[in-house]
Amino acid sequence: MGYDWISFTTDYGLADAYPGVCEGVIGRIAPRARVLHLSHAVPAQDVRRGAAVLAQAVGYLPPAVHLAVVDPGVGTDRRPVAVVAGEAVLVGPDNGLLVAAAGVLGGITAAYELTEFRLEQVSATFHGRDVFAPTAAHLARGARPDEVGPAVDPAGLVRLPAPVTQVEAGRVTTEVLGVDGFGNVQLAATRLDAAPGTYVHAQVGDRSVEAVVGRTFADAPAGSAVLLVDSAGHLAIAVNAGSAAAVLTPRPGAPVVLLLAT
Known part of the structure; x- marks a missing residue:
């Protein structure tokens, strides 16, 4: 072949x-x-x-x-x-x-x-x-x-444990899949039931950030965090013109809790 x-x-x-x-x-x-x-x-x-x-x-x-x-x-x-x-x-x-x-x-x-x-x-x-x-x-x-x-x-064949993801009303429990070269933090979760413009408290390990739900990086002001769906279809935490990884210092597999603002 x-x-x-x-x-x-x-x-x-x-x-x-x-x-x-x-x-x-x-x-x-x-x-x-x-x-x-x-x-x-x-x-x-x-x-x-x-x-x-x-x-x-x-x-x-x-x-x-x-x-x-x-x-x-x-x-x-x-x-x-x-x-x-x-x-x-x-x-x-x-x-x-x-x-x-x-x-x-x-x-x-x-x-x-x-x-x-x-x-x-x-x-x-x-x-x-x-x-x-x-x-x-x-x-x-x-x-x-x-x-x-x-x-x-x-x-x-050896299989990796499935990543933890649980979606509830106003809350998503998931984990970090990895970080790309731009410092965007990719999560295992693939959806969040929240409208664009909603604010989310993202707890990643022992650090946290307030992020706005958006579609693009520019939906957050420069230096601020945005929660969006990345090109692979996963939720990701990014900082417009910055690095979410520098703020959150995540490790692979770290627990993540996303709480919608009320």
């Missing part, structure tokens, strides 16, 4: 050569494949944020091998896997990173443990280079998913 594209998502950052080395491995095996770098700025070891970044992006990408590495368990007995979903194959650690994106792509139809396409020497600390990138490259070049290793029962 093969793929023209390999998307690439990691927590490697850009200060080191890790993303470039992985792309080099891909280039040696599948020189015609194009690598689409989604992000290498997932917070270090934050599997939940990596899963959200990947899931919110894959629906806009061409059919591809989706290579994702946020892997705090590298070198342990956690499985490296390839997951087939729709027209795509997702390659990465079996730690919950791939499952939400597979759901966006139509659901998991098959899964395989990666045992076949590895570099000759496999480091205990860099499976992105030695296991995941070679497998992604071979799939892009035309290997079938069932050639990467033995089948795995999709029901046995």
